[in-house]
Amino acid sequence: MVGSSHEALHRIFQKDPAVLTKALQRVLHVPFPEPREIAALNVDLTEIEPVERRVDTLMRAETDEGTYLLVVESQGKVDDRKRGSWPYYLAYLYEKYRCEPVLIVITQSSTTAKWASRPIRFGFRDWHSMTVRPLVLGPDNVPMITDERWGERDPSLAVLSAMTHGQGPQAPAILESLVAILKTIDADTASVYAQFVDSCLTNAQAKQMWRDLMTTVQYFWRHPLAEQVRAEGREEGREEGREEGREEGREEGRIQTSQAMVLRLLEWRRIPVPDTVRARIEACTDVSQLETWAERAVHAADAGDLFTGE
Known part of the structure; x- marks a missing residue:
């Protein structure tokens, strides 16, 4: 004798799996395609081994319309595995926090931006059980800010410009103008922006250029990242100039970095x-x-x- 409604459903569908598809077609009038074969699978969804999954940035936004989770992913290239991981992230975060998650993808590639903006749909034709629609910020929709006077009106947009155009031919002008813009705002905010840009620049040359600009160009402010880079430069200088004295080594390091x-x-x-x-x-x-x-x-x-x- 079947002991519960859950078990009863399981037994019925095991006995005649076509009951499900017939119900979709004849009761709900949903155009589910006629199956050639149906097989029962394991119903246990428990994950036995822990799998590390991380998003790049996660923030909670309180608004007058409700609370939202801002899930930010920095995407360097097309990766079809995200078709599975992004919906998983959103479902897991909703279950954990009971807040509506919003997926935001930031990329420096137009090709990647077009790929990421395509909705991820699960289900069958004309009926989707789940649809994930990423909001994509990339080089085609974020303005390129190379004029510090323009960027001073909206420093956060200037930061976004550096993050999305950081590997194009205008990268030097964008990064240089951003250094000047950040000097006009309070040091704590500038520090956060500077470290955020540093972490999001996926191109090695652009990242090094950003660090060089912060440590050697005259309009420079004090913040943890700059202090870290400066300390690394001092250490390199000490190693190179140890035989001739610590002070001379530091100066040599500054000269070589600037060159x-x-x-x-x-x-x-x-x-x-x-x-x-x-x-x-x-x-x-x-x-x-x-x-x-x-x-x-x-x-x-x-x-x-x-x-x-x-």
């Missing part, structure tokens, strides 16, 4: 660097002069523009 930044900016913007220009940069030991050249490298049409007026 490398000028060359990186030119290479990032795909500007050819003649041997004569490279030799002049590598021979310069004046950090202030190297910082001036770095600023010019952001807008230079060719490598020779670094030395205009000299």
